[in-house]
Amino acid sequence: MVSRNETILIVEDDPQIRNFISYSLKQEGFRYFTASTGQSALSNLVSEKIDLLLLDLGLPDLDGMEIIKRVREWSEMPIIVVSARDQDKEKAEALDSGADDYLTKPFSATELMARIRVAIRHLHREGGNKQQSKAGVGDLMIDFDKHLVYLEEAELHTTPMEYSLLSLFFRNIGKVLTTKYIIKEVYGVGYGPDTQALRTLTASLRRKIEKNPAKPRYILTEIGVGYRLSDE
Template sequence: MENRNEKILIVEDDSQIRNFISYSLKQAGFPYLTTGTAQGALSTLVSEQIDLMLLDLGLPDFDGMEVIKKVREWSEMPIIVVSARDQDKEKAAALDSGADDYLTKPFSATELLARIRVAIRHLHRAGGIKQQTSLAVGGLRIDFDKHLVYLDDAELHTTPMEYNLLVLFFRNIGKVLTTKYIVKEIYGAGYGTDTQALRTLMASLRRKIEKNPAKPRYILTEIGVGYRLADE
């Protein structure tokens, strides 16, 4: 068992699920704290150094969505929603509110720990990302200083919009980005909710970076929610 330094807060009112998650984290070497209420979560975040939060939405005092919004007022810590709500609109709402990932119950310990590892890698990258001149995922690399994109060391020609879209994904490696968020960031807040332009842009970019655009390796579709740049 590897001992990890990242402390995780489990916010779950169902004792069986809370115990299952606690056991999984203990086996993986993660230190953790638990609470069954939204207020308990906020109090713990104020008093303890927490690196990542696993958050149920259906809490007894107030909705977990409000916890996300409150935390995002002062912290960028990774938040993984763990919920029985499996509707796409619920997932998109949580992600738009500031959650980094969404795991639907029931789930396995393997999947839970994989999502946690991705979120932690994203957390560690974020600390120095502004100082980095380039980032790579597999054979796909972006050079921020030169505004160039490479695939297997060969330079790719990208349009300004394609490059901006890739920058957005590389700034959020492993994180699910909703279509609403991407449209706002790429086209501006006043663009509206039409996603046709984004779908066209995404198809164009995938033709350039994917060997098989129908089975993408890099930019993955989260059905009904948005897209994610795969984390190695």
């Protein structure tokens, strides 16, 4: 059993789900606290040193969105949201409010652990050197200083917009970015809600970096929510 330093807070009202998550976390060597209500979650967040928050959106007392907003007032800790399948709107809203990732019920423990590892890695990367000059996933590499992209060691030509989109993904490896957020970051605030341009841009970028754009290895589509740069 690996021992880790991170402490995770599980906020989930169903005891069975709470149990198996706790067990899996223990197996992975994480320390954890559990809370079954929003109120106890908030008091735990204040009294303990929590590194990552695992939050069920459907809590009996508080709206999950409310908890995200309150946490974001004082902390940058990764937040992974758990929700039911037909709550796309809530998912996107949670991500826009500051959540880092989401999982849909029923989720497998393996999947959950993978997501938690990504979030923790993300946390360390940001905590360590904020001004990193290079980042890479698989055969894809980006040099932030030189504004260059490499695929399998070879320099890849990208348009300024494609670079801008790709660098946004590389600054948020593994994190789900909502369409709304990407448009705001890449096209600017005044651009409006037109997703068509973003789809076209993503398609052209995929045609450059993916072997098969409909079976992407790097830029994954989260239907109804947004995109994510794969971390594996």
